[in-house]
Amino acid sequence: MSDFGIDPFAPSxxxxxxxxxxxxxxxVSGQIATRFSRVGDIVNQVTSSHLVxxxxxxxxxxxxxxxxxxxxxxxxxxxxxFVVTDATDREARPEMRIPKRAVRAQLAVPxxxxxxxxxxxxxxxxxxxxxxxADRFMPMTQVTVISGAHPDLGRTAEAVAIQRRLAHxxxxxxxxRPDELLAEVLDRDTAERWLxxxxxxxxAGGA
Numbered sequence: 123m124s125d126f127g128i129d130p131f132a133p134s135x136x137x138x139x140x141x142x143x144x145x146x147x148x149x150v151s152g153q154i155a156t157r158f159s160r161v162g163d164i165v166n167q168v169t170s171s172h173l174v175x176x177x178x179x180x181x182x183x184x185x186x187x188x189x190x191x192x193x194x195x196x197x198x199x200x201x202x203x204f205v206v207t208d209a210t211d212r213e214a215r216p217e218m219r220i221p222k223r224a225v226r227a228q229l230a231v232p233x234x235x236x237x238x239x240x241x242x243x244x245x246x247x248x249x250x251x252x253x254x255x256a257d258r259f260m261p262m263t264q265v266t267v268i269s270g271a272h273p274d275l276g277r278t279a280e281a282v283a284i285q286r287r288l289a290h291x292x293x294x295x296x297x298x299r300p301d302e303l304l305a306e307v308l309d310r311d312t313a314e315r316w317l318x319x320x321x322x323x324x325x326a327g328g329a
Contacts, residue, residue, distance in 0.1 A: 139164070142206040143173060143197050146233065149275070150195055152178035154207075161207045161283045162261035165199070172196040173205075183233070183272045203231045204284040205259070206277075224263070227252070229284055230291035233272060236284060238265035240294075248294045252286075259283035 136157050141164070143150040152175040156164045165173070178195040182188065222241040225248040229236045240262050242248050252260065265282050269275045 138176070140208055141173075141175065143175060144203045144205070144234070145197070145201045146203060147183055149181045149183070150175050150178050150197055151181075152176055152195065160261065161205060161281045162257065162259055164207060165202070165205055165259045165283050166257045168199060171200070172198055173202065183275065186272075186274060199258075202285055203234065203288055204236065204282050206279045206282050208280075226295055227262070228291075228293045229262070229289045230293075231284060231289050233269045234275070235268050235270075236262060236265055236282065238262040238282070252292060252294065255286070258285060258287070260286045 136155050138153045138155055141152065141154045154164065154173065154175055156167075158164045158167055173196070175195045175197060176193065178192045180190045180192065180195060222243055224239040225242055227238070227240045227248070240248070240252060240260065242250075242252070261281060261283050263281050265279045267275070267277050267279065267282075
C-alpha cells in the first residue's frame with residue numbers, strides 16, 4: 123500500500139453481480155464474478171472463451187415454460203448477443219471516465235431490436251465511434267428491447283452490452299434528425315421481417 127493511502131488504480135476486489143445473458147436461442151440468468159462495475163467492462167475484459175454464470179436459470183425461447191436451473195453454466199462468448207446487468211456507469215471511478223456524449227441508436231440483433239443511447243467521444247462522428255471501436259461488446263444505456271418472434275422477451279434495461287459483430291443492422295439517426303429510428307424509416311411489418319432474416323431469403327430467390 124502506498125504511504126499516501128489506498129492506490130486509486132489498484133484493481134477492485136471481485137464481487138458477484140446479477141446478469142442476464144441472451145443468445146439467439148437462450149436466456150441465462152444468474153450471477154457472475156467480476157472486478158468491474160460497468161456492463162461493457164464485465165464482458166470485454168473476459169479472457170476465456172466462455173462466461174461462467176453461477177446459480178443459473180436457463181430459458182429456451184422456443185419453450186419458455188421449461189426453464190432449467192443449474193449451479194454453474196458456461197456460455198460461449200462467441201454466441202452472446204447481449205448481456206444485461208444491474209451494474210452501472212455510476213459505480214465507475216471518476217478518474218477512469220472518458221468524456222462522451224449520448225447518441226440515440228437502434229441495433230437489430232436477431233431476434234431482437236434494441237433502442238437506446240450509445241456514448242461516443244466528443245468531436246467524433248457517431249458512426250465512426252461505433253464501427254471503429256476495438257472492444258467486442260458495445261455498451262448502450264436506457265435501452266428498450268423488443269422481439270417480433272418472442273414478444274414475451276421484451277424489456278427495458280438501464281445498461282446492456284451488445285456484441286458488435288452480431289448486429290445485422292446499426293441505425294444511427296442523422297444529427298439533424300435525432301429522433302429518427304428504424305420504426306420511422308421502415309414500416310413495422312418490414313422491420314420485423316428484417317429482424318427475422320426474410321430479406322436475405324428474398325434476395326437469394328431473386329438472384
